Structure formats: C-alpha cells, structure tokens
Amino acid sequence: MAKGSSISGFPEWLPSERVVEQRVIDTLRTIFELNGFIGIETRAVEQGSSLLKKGETSKEIYLLSRLQDVGNENDTPVEERLGLHFDLTVPLSRYVVEHSGDLAFPFKRWQIQKVWRGERPQEGRFREFVQADIDVIGNGELPDHYEVELPLVMVQALEELRQYGLPKATVHANNRKLSEGFYRGLGLTDIEGVLREIDKLDKIGGEEVARLLEETCGATADQANACLELANLTADNGADLTDKFNALCEIHHIAFDSDAYLLAREGLDTLAMIVDEAARLRPGSVIADLKIARGLDYYTGSVYETFLEGADSLGSICSGGRYDNLASQGSKKYPGVGLSIGLSRLVSYMLHTAGAVASRVSPAAVMVAVWDENMRPACNRIAQALRGRGIAADVAPTAAKLGKQIKYASKLGIPYVWFPADATEDGSDSDEVKNIVTGEQVAADVQSWEPDTLYAQQTVTIQ
Amino acid sequence: MAKGSSISGFPEWLPSERVVEQRVIDTLRTIFELNGFIGIETRAVEQGSSLLKKGETSKEIYLLSRLQDVGNENDTPVEERLGLHFDLTVPLSRYVVEHSGDLAFPFKRWQIQKVWRGERPQEGRFREFVQADIDVIGNGELPDHYEVELPLVMVQALEELRQYGLPKATVHANNRKLSEGFYRGLGLTDIEGVLREIDKLDKIGGEEVARLLEETCGATADQANACLELANLTADNGADLTDKFNALCEIHHIAFDSDAYLLAREGLDTLAMIVDEAARLRPGSVIADLKIARGLDYYTGSVYETFLEGADSLGSICSGGRYDNLASQGSKKYPGVGLSIGLSRLVSYMLHTAGAVASRVSPAAVMVAVWDENMRPACNRIAQALRGRGIAADVAPTAAKLGKQIKYASKLGIPYVWFPADATEDGSDSDEVKNIVTGEQVAADVQSWEPDTLYAQQTVTIQ
Numbered sequence: 001m002a003k004g005s006s007i008s009g010f011p012e013w014l015p016s017e018r019v020v021e022q023r024v025i026d027t028l029r030t031i032f033e034l035n036g037f038i039g040i041e042t043r044a045v046e047q048g049s050s051l052l053k054k055g056e057t058s059k060e061i062y063l064l065s066r067l068q069d070v071g072n073e074n075d076t077p078v079e080e081r082l083g084l085h086f087d088l089t090v091p092l093s094r095y096v097v098e099h100s101g102d103l104a105f106p107f108k109r110w111q112i113q114k115v116w117r118g119e120r121p122q123e124g125r126f127r128e129f130v131q132a133d134i135d136v137i138g139n140g141e142l143p144d145h146y147e148v149e150l151p152l153v154m155v156q157a158l159e160e161l162r163q164y165g166l167p168k169a170t171v172h173a174n175n176r177k178l179s180e181g182f183y184r185g186l187g188l189t190d191i192e193g194v195l196r197e198i199d200k201l202d203k204i205g206g207e208e209v210a211r212l213l214e215e216t217c218g219a220t221a222d223q224a225n226a227c228l229e230l231a232n233l234t235a236d237n238g239a240d241l242t243d244k245f246n247a248l249c250e251i252h253h254i255a256f257d258s259d260a261y262l263l264a265r266e267g268l269d270t271l272a273m274i275v276d277e278a279a280r281l282r283p284g285s286v287i288a289d290l291k292i293a294r295g296l297d298y299y300t301g302s303v304y305e306t307f308l309e310g311a312d313s314l315g316s317i318c319s320g321g322r323y324d325n326l327a328s329q330g331s332k333k334y335p336g337v338g339l340s341i342g343l344s345r346l347v348s349y350m351l352h353t354a355g356a357v358a359s360r361v362s363p364a365a366v367m368v369a370v371w372d373e374n375m376r377p378a379c380n381r382i383a384q385a386l387r388g389r390g391i392a393a394d395v396a397p398t399a400a401k402l403g404k405q406i407k408y409a410s411k412l413g414i415p416y417v418w419f420p421a422d423a424t425e426d427g428s429d430s431d432e433v434k435n436i437v438t439g440e441q442v443a444a445d446v447q448s449w450e451p452d453t454l455y456a457q458q459t460v461t462i463q
Numbered sequence: 464m465a466k467g468s469s470i471s472g473f474p475e476w477l478p479s480e481r482v483v484e485q486r487v488i489d490t491l492r493t494i495f496e497l498n499g500f501i502g503i504e505t506r507a508v509e510q511g512s513s514l515l516k517k518g519e520t521s522k523e524i525y526l527l528s529r530l531q532d533v534g535n536e537n538d539t540p541v542e543e544r545l546g547l548h549f550d551l552t553v554p555l556s557r558y559v560v561e562h563s564g565d566l567a568f569p570f571k572r573w574q575i576q577k578v579w580r581g582e583r584p585q586e587g588r589f590r591e592f593v594q595a596d597i598d599v600i601g602n603g604e605l606p607d608h609y610e611v612e613l614p615l616v617m618v619q620a621l622e623e624l625r626q627y628g629l630p631k632a633t634v635h636a637n638n639r640k641l642s643e644g645f646y647r648g649l650g651l652t653d654i655e656g657v658l659r660e661i662d663k664l665d666k667i668g669g670e671e672v673a674r675l676l677e678e679t680c681g682a683t684a685d686q687a688n689a690c691l692e693l694a695n696l697t698a699d700n701g702a703d704l705t706d707k708f709n710a711l712c713e714i715h716h717i718a719f720d721s722d723a724y725l726l727a728r729e730g731l732d733t734l735a736m737i738v739d740e741a742a743r744l745r746p747g748s749v750i751a752d753l754k755i756a757r758g759l760d761y762y763t764g765s766v767y768e769t770f771l772e773g774a775d776s777l778g779s780i781c782s783g784g785r786y787d788n789l790a791s792q793g794s795k796k797y798p799g800v801g802l803s804i805g806l807s808r809l810v811s812y813m814l815h816t817a818g819a820v821a822s823r824v825s826p827a828a829v830m831v832a833v834w835d836e837n838m839r840p841a842c843n844r845i846a847q848a849l850r851g852r853g854i855a856a857d858v859a860p861t862a863a864k865l866g867k868q869i870k871y872a873s874k875l876g877i878p879y880v881w882f883p884a885d886a887t888e889d890g891s892d893s894d895e896v897k898n899i900v901t902g903e904q905v906a907a908d909v910q911s912w913e914p915d916t917l918y919a920q921q922t923v924t925i926q
Contacts, residue, residue, distance in 0.1 A: 006561060061530040
C-alpha cells in the first residue's frame with residue numbers, strides 16, 4: 001500500500017497500484033455479470049440493532065456520531081445509533097427484506113464495496129477494506145444447486161485474475177450440518193464452541209485445539225481426537241468423501257440410523273453433490289475439507305474457504321457459505337448462499353508478492369507537446385480530435401523545453417508524444433508522433449493515426 | 464430512490480435504478496480517462512483535525528467511535544478522532560501532500576466515491592451520496608489554462624449523459640478576486656460575509672440579500688445595490704465581460720489604478736480567458752456569471768457552478784473552483800483547481816424527472832431453461848459455453864413449468880430463453896432460442912448463435 005499512509009489499518013493505493021485494484025474490480029464485475037449477477041450498492045451505514053443482532057457476528061463495529069452531538073452520544077442507545085457495515089451480507093439481508101416486493105427471486109447479486117471493522121489500531125489489520133461479494137437469496141426456499149454454482153463463479157473470477165499473477169485457487173468446502181451431526185453423534189453438545197476451536201486449527205495446530213476442546217467444550221480426550229480426525233478428512237469426489245466419513249462414524253460408534261447421523265448425512269449429501277458437480281464443470285477447483293468451520297459466523301449449511309497455491313500464509317481469500325436464518329420477515333425466510341473476496345488483501349498480495357504492475361500510471365496513450373503557450377488552443381484541438389476517436393490524450397502542462405515535456409510524459413508512462421506541425425524539431429510541416437519507449441518517430445494525421453496495440457491501453461502485467 | 468429506504472438521507476437504489484447509476488459512473492470514468500485523468504480512491508476517513516481545519520469548510524461531519532469505546536468517546540479530543548470525509552477535495556489535498564514524492568505534477572486525478580454529511584435527519588437532505596470529481600494539483604504553481612480545461616472536461620462528460628435524458632448543461636463561472644476587488648473598491652471589508660450573502664441570491668432574492676448585506680456586512684444601501692448590480696452581470700465573451708465590468712467600476716467610482724481594481728482585474732482577465740477559450744473549444748458551454756460565490760468554501764480564484772436547462776430548481780449539479788491554499792507542506796504549496804458532480808442527486812433527477820430507464824434488470828442476455836433437474840449439468844454447460852463467448856447467461860432456478868421459467872426471465876428483463884435440445888416443446892433435436900420480447904423462436908447452436916444487437920447488452924434509454 002502507499003508509503004506513509006498516515007492512519008494505520010486504512011490502506012490507500014498509489015495511482016499505479018490503484019490501476020491494479022481497478023483492473024481486479026473490473027475483471028470481477030465482468031465475470032459476475034457474465035453469470036447473470038445483478039449489481040447493487042447498499043448504504044454504508046446500518047442501524048446498530050441490525051449490526052449487533054445476536055448470533056450473527058462477533059465483528060468489531062464503528063459507530064457514528066454527528067459532530068453536533070459530540071458529548072451527548074450516550075443519550076442514544078447503541079441499537080439506535082448508526083454504524084458502518086462490517087460486511088456486505090448483513091446489509092444484503094436487510095436490503096432484500098426491505099425491497100422484497102421489487103425483486104425477482106431467487107435474487108442473484110454482486111456487490112463490491114468498502115467495509116469497516118473497528119479493530120484496535122495496534123493489531124495492524126485492515127480497518128477499511130474492499131469486499132467483492134456474490135450471493136443468491138431465495139424467497140422461502142433456495143435450491144441447493146446454487147451451493148455449487150456460486151463457488152464456481154468465484155473460481156472462474158479468480159482464474160481470470162491469474163493473468164495478473166494470482167496463483168491457482170482451490171475452494172475448500174464443508175457443511176455445518178455434517179460437522180454438527182458428527183459432534184452430536186460423539187456426544188458433544190457445545191457445537192458452536194467446537195466449531196470455534198476447530199476454526200483455529202491452521203493457526204495453533206492440533207495439539208492445542210485438542211487441549212481447548214477439552215478445556216472449554218467439555219470434550220474427553222477421545223472426543224477431541226475424533227473431532228481432529230474429522231477435521232483431517234479431505235476428498236475430491238463424493239463417493240470417496242462418503243466412504244471416509246462413514247468409516248469414521250463406524251470407528252466412533254455413530255449409528256447410521258441415529259438422529260445425529262441423519263443430520264450429518266444431509267450435509268454429507270450436499271457436500272458430495274458439490275464436489276462431484278464442481279469436478280464435472282471445473283475439475284480440480286473444489287475439494288471437501290472437513291476442517292473448514294468459519295468461526296462464529298451466520299452459516300447454517302455449506303461453508304467455503306479458498307486458498308491460493310503457495311500462499312498458505314495468506315489464509316482464505318474468498319469465504320462464505322449458506323445462511324438460512326439471516327433474513328426473515330415474520331414467518332417468511334430468505335435463505336441465501338454467498339461468497340466474499342477480501343479484495344484489498346488480494347490486491348496487496350498481487351502487488352507485493354505476485355508482482356503485478358501497471359503498464360503506465362496515466363490512462364493517456366498520447367501527450368501533445370506544446371511548443372509555445374500561444375499554440376495551446378491548437379494542441380487542445382489535436383487532443384480533442386484523438387479523444388473523439390477513443391484515444392486517451394493529455395496535453396503538456398507548460399511550454400517547457402521539449403526534454404522536460406518528454407520527461408513528464410515518461411514519468412506518467414504515456415508512450416507517445418505528439419508534435420504539432422510547427423513544433424517538430426526539424427520544422428516539418430506535418431504532425432509527427434514519437435514512441436518514447438522505442439524511439440520511433442513518424443509523420444501522423446490526427447484523423448487516422450492509431451497507437452500500436454501494445455501501447456494503446458493501460459494494462460497490468462507481471463513483473 | 465428505492466421505496467421505503469429505512470434511514471432518511473441514506474439513499475439506496477433498486478437494481479434497475481442502480482443500472483442507471485452504474486452507467487453514469489462508467490460514462491464519467493471513460494470521459495475522465497480519455498482526458499488523461501488518473502483514477503484514485505482515498506480512504507473514507509480523515510483525522511478530525513484535517514476535517515475541521517479552520518476556514519476550509521462549514522460542513523457537518525460524522526465522527527467514528529469503536530463499539531468498544533462507547534461511553535469513553537469524549538476522552539479523545541475531536542481533532543484526534545476519525546471522521547468520514549464530507550467531500551473529495553480535502554482528502555485529495557491530504558493525499559497529495561502525503562504522497563508528493565510518488566506523484567508526477569501537475570497531478571490530474573479523477574475520483575468517484577461516497578461522501579457523508581452529518582446533517583440533521585429532518586432536513587430530508589442526502590447524508591450519504593456519491594461525488595464524481597476531477598482536479599489538477601500543481602507543485603508550487605499551476606498554470607491557469609487548467610481553469611478552462613477542467614470545466615470543459617465536465618461539460619464533455621455531461622454532454623455524454625444527454626443520451627440518458629440529461630438536459631444541456633452550462634457552466635457559470637466567476638472569480639473570487641474579481642468579486643473581492645470590486646467589494647473592496649466599494650469600501651466594503653467583510654468580504655467573506657458579502658460572498659456568503661450573495662450566495663443566497665437564487666434562494667431568497669435580491670431584496671432580502673440587500674437587507675442582509677446592510678444588516679450583517681455593514682453595507683450602505685448604495686453599496687448593497689452595487690453588489691447586486693455586480694451579481695447581475697453575465698457575459699459570454701471576454702470583451703463584453705470586460706466592458707460591462709469596467710462600466711460598473713466607473714459608475715461606482717472604482718479607479719482603474721486602485722489596488723482594489725488591480726486585484727479585480729487579475730480575476731477579470733482569468734475569467735475573460737476562460738469564456739473566450741471555452742467558446743472556441745465548446746461554444747455555448749461556459750458563461751461568466753458574477754453572482755456565483757460558492758459560500759464559505761476554500762476557493763481563492765475561479766469558481767464554477769453548473770446548471771441544467773429547465774432544471775433550475777435542482778440548483779448547481781457540478782461545482783468547484785481554484786484553491787491555492789488547501790494543501791501545503793512547510794512553505795511549499797500545492798495549488799489546485801477542480802470540479803465535483805453531485806452524482807446521487809444527478810442520478811435521482813435522471814431517474815425521476817428525465818425518465819432514464821434500464822432496458823433490463825439482469826445483465827444476462829439469455830436464460831437457459833431447465834426441463835428437468837437431471838438436465839441441469841447440461842444446461843450449465845450451455846450457459847458456460849455462451850459466457851465463454853462473452854454472452855451473459857443465466858440458468859433457470861428450478862425445473863418449474865416452462866411458463867413460470869419464462870416469467871422469471873421476463874421479470875428480470877432477460878430477452879432470450881434458450882431451450883436445450885431435448886427440452887423444446889416439439890421434441891426437436893436441436894437447441895432453440897426464443898426472443899420472449901418479439902416471440903421469434905429459432906434453432907440455435909451454442910457455438911455460433913449471437914443475440915440481436917438491440918438485445919445484446921443492458922442499456923439505458925429514455926422513457
């Protein structure tokens with residue numbers, strides 16, 4: 001991120017870095033829209049009551065107060081104050097309920113916006129960052145085929161980013177029902193507690209998780225061990241997944257006709273469907289990985305995390321799941337499934353690890369040189385003619401020495417400098433244009449000249 | 464804006480309305496980049512000290528507090544708290560100073576982002592809205608040709624929006640030095656006060672402004688009258704402007720060799736240059752209008768407001784000016800000139816008055832029908848093939864009756880429904896595609912079929 005950014009946790013890109021972020025956003029939007037997702041933007045603020053809704057989140061929140069109310073903030077209960085959204089899923093749920101009469105269901109939407117987390121500054125984590133989300137929300141019910149289609153759209157989007165240096169992404173899927181059924185089958189009851197501890201596996205390791213399961217979730221050593229065995233289970237096809245899971249149930253005496261197994265089986269069948277259908281559509285893109293837990297989030301079925309090859313330390317760059325209880329109105333429910341890319345972190349990785357660079361800072365392909373300030377109107381007309389033909393053009397800021405003008409173009413990465421007829425060094429009576437990268441200079445007509453394909457557009461490449 | 468938006472002042476668009484907003488944003492970005500402006504995004508928050516800097520603004524501000532700090536907010540002085548930015552100019556000034564070593568000057572940037580104003584809710588004004596800004600910032604100095612080029616870029620952008628129903632826009636320009644010189648020539652000293660009252664002219668009328676000038680700025684009836692005469696002066700060319708202004712000075716005994724006149728003359732010459740050069744490049748786009756004051760803002764020279772033909776009640780939709788003292792570092796100054804479009808208000812006008820409508824809600828051109836859930840993998844492959852050829856495609860959510868599937872496509876505005884071979888009603892062995900707007904149905908090959916140009920893309924038209 002930009003050097004010297006003055007508030008910790010609030011990243012800000014330099015212009016050349018912003019080119020990469022903008023390219024990532026444009027790419028994601030293109031893929032989302034190709035797949036029929038509808039773009040929306042929600043307001044940045046929600047009611048405190050909505051942000052604090054029990055069981056939905058453990059996120060830290062920024063509350064707002066008007067400058068005029070400073071000193072009297074506490075006259076208003078937190079629930080009635082406004083706060084900045086910490087994700088795009090809670091706002092979506094509210095939006096869908098609020099506008100249900102105006103939407104067609106299932107409602108497939110994409111949304112790329114900033115979110116804020118009121119973390120302590122010293123933790124060095126982003127407190128403002130961009131998320132890129134896709135979700136589909138049903139009215140009353142939601143077919144489970146979306147639970148495989150949505151991660152595949154994200155895989156397609158991440159594949160598209162590989163040209164800018166992103167490594168191959170693999171979605172790791174699990175299902176809350178599968179985990180819950182298995183834990184209940186073992187005789188455990190603090191399901192949320194177990195999920196919370198299992199979620200720490202990558203960070204603190206199996207031994208420590210086992211200790212925590214015993215200490216905080218009332219597990220015996222055997223139960224804790226069984227939880228770890230489940231977490232270690234992975235499979236890339238449904239049959240293998242089912243065999244391995246059933247074997248684990250047999251070892252731990254979970255009967256196939258128990259309520260616990262039947263609950264697990266529901267999740268198992270969905271997960272098996274997901275990996276099999278994903279293998280058909282995009283082989284190697286999705287695996288079953290039973291350690292995926294998603295902490296204390298609002299998910300009720302499928303859960304996903306996405307990892308980049310060779311970038312384990314980055315953690316999951318695209319996470320989500322199915323949530324059946326987040327949005328409701330009276331007895332009507334709006335179940336949803338969605339995934340969210342942590343875009344700022346991804347861009348940071350692309351810039352600083354994958355070596356993505358903008359071909360130039362300025363969108364302009366041409367800078368028109370100005371020999372004399374009296375010529376500026378003529379120079380403006382040349383630039384205007386180029387722009388009219390879709391060629392982005394700038395005009396030199398001052399009629400400085402030509403070398404200084406070329407240096408300005410060069411600093412902005414503008415590849416062509418245009419010399420109006422009476423400004424060419426040899427006094428030529430035709431306009432000329434010089435590619436300052438290759439040094440090539442040719443006579444040019446403003447009505448027909450085209451930049452070489454290689455230099456026409458701002459692009460992003462890998463260093 | 465979306466019906467029933469639940470927090471007053473925080474507009475939120477329905478999906479079909481968002482299509483129009485997105486189109487406006489895309490159009491502005493295209494024009495800004497064609498003109499060589501560099502896109503940046505700044506963080507949404509600034510230090511309180513930066514937002515409250517004396518003399519910069521009278522804007523209302525939202526301050527942030529972490530949920531964990533609720534009750535202890537007042538332990539931190541406002542200057543050290545974080546607040547949401549109320550415009551994009553103050554953040555730009557801070558960004559430029561912070562990153563000056565990494566930027567090429569003059570730095571031309573575009574920025575389209577949300578801003579927040581902590582207004583009282585009952586006023587019914589937007590408290591969150593999108594601004595679209597262009598500015599150019601110099602390092603130490605900034606040539607005045609930018610003072611005509613920047614408003615012209617905005618005119619070009621607004622011209623481009625006329626295809627979506629926007630009326631013709633005219634920039635009204637003035638110059639602070641011209642006004643100040645004239646007021647001083649009259650013997651007035653409370654220049655800020657006079658500008659503040661003159662700024663109210665359109666809202667409260669000349670009589671009331673004259674009364675306020677006498678009451679609050681110590682003006683005599685004659686002085687107040689002279690201020691109104693100046694405010695009534697308009698001109699569409701430099702010679703006419705100069706003649707009219709000089710005549711007014713003679714009437715009010717402002718000597719052409721006085722310091723006051725020389726100050727006014729500086730502004731007059733810049734303003735004359737602006738209207739003349741604008742007339743050459745885009746006739747009829749910019750006039751001199753000496754009532755433009757821009758209230759208590761940070762401008763030091765040129766000021767601009769932009770009005771739409773037949774939409775006077777909307778007020779200025781694009782305002783700005785030159786500011787020489789906003790950004791500085793030690794003795795080094797970064798003078799700038801820029802304009803800002805109040806995008807949310809503009810989109811609101813386009814939707815509700817100009818009749819701009821999205822051709823469809825969904826970006827998809829095609830929905831693949833699903834005859835039977837077992838066929839879904841085949842349907843997904845059809846959609847994938849179309850997407851691979853750049854045709855946005857959706858797949859029916861369920862294998863419901865065909866009528867229900869077509870109704871879903873129709874509600875989303877998706878023009879084509881694709882019938883996979885064994886799903887066509889007549890049992891045809893070739894795929895068929897139906898345009899559900901025209902009723903036309905033809906055999907189609909997923910590798911070669913193209914939608915009619917009219918139906919290929921989501922567009923915005925005027926109702």
